[in-house]
Amino acid sequence: MWIECFEKDARFDGTDRESLVEQFVAHVRGTHEVPYPDEEVRLWARNFAEASAREDGPVERLPSIGSIEVHPVTEERIDDWLRFFDRDAFPDNPDWGSCYCLHPHTGDVPERPWRDVRAEMVERLRSGATLGYLAYVDGTPAGWVNASRRSTYAKYDDVDREGPAPDTVVGVSCFIIAPPYRRHGVSSALLDRVVADGGARGARYVEGYPRRVETDDDSGAFCGPRSMFDARGFAPAEEHDRYTVVRRPVGSAPRP
Structure with a gap:
């Protein structure tokens, strides 16, 4: 799974969700000014990380499709x-x-x-x-x-x-x-x-x-x-x- 910063300036990859979340929070607090409390930032990061693992459908556009x-x-x-x-x-x-x-x-x-x-x-x-x-x-x-x-x-x-x-x-x-x-x-x-x-x-x-x-x-x-x-x-x-x-x-x- 992975988390990408909302400013697209950092990405964190790994298998331990909470470790990724804490890396992300540390990055946000050290790099950006955001008005959200830490727990809301953590929740956003957890949602992202879990979606990155759950959303496993194809990403390549098909050259043509049926009806x-x-x-x-x-x-x-x-x-x-x-x-x-x-x-x-x-x-x-x-x-x-x-x-x-x-x-x-x-x-x-x-x-x-x-x-x-x-x-x-x-x-x-x-x-x-x-x-x-x-x-x-x-x-x-x-x-x-x-x-x-x-x-x-x-x-x-x-x-x-x-x-x-x-x-x-x-x-x-x-x-x-x-x-x-x-x-x-x-x-x-x-x-x-x-x-x-x-x-x-x-x-x-x-x-x-x-x-x-x-x-x-x-x-x-x-x-x-x-x-x-x-x-x-x-x-x-x-x-x-x-x-x-x-x-x-x-x-x-x-x-x-």
Whole structure:
């Protein structure tokens, strides 16, 4: 297992998790100024180290992929969802291995043990508090989108307060694509399914939050590129510091 500093200036490898954690804490305290207490820094490091060992899926992008199928994550697909997040989603980025896509619902909160985050998201999926979709390629989960009601997202509770009621909006908060399937249209297939299902879910709008400044880093594209939303008839609704709110009515035709 290994831990990489959040500033990318040091990496610690080994088999003893707690030894790696203490090396990391000593590095952080000796090199960086961070406002977090030692126990929170240790917890972040433990989560990273355990993700680096757990996330053992392939990291090489495939030159081509088969057809893409998209399904909502209902009870019978939770095991597929767990396999995806436990092993295949972040083998190239263990820093995100403890998120399990809970962050949109909670907003910024102190670090938590990854098993607690995982358990909370499973319960949200089972209760319907979170709704998302898995994309499959040749029967293998290849990608995920969180497409819950905006009313469930603490991260976006300040979006367009004079606009549509949050419980009438499906918010497309995160795309997570396993490394072999990136840049093969998986996010587009997921977004198309979200748009197609909006009416049946009783929503009036579908909304996205693409970053205002995009990067070439695949891991930085988790909100989806603006161009993908533009091509499907989403129009800008509100600007924020880091992202643009884009929205389209359910049932409207995409622009040519």
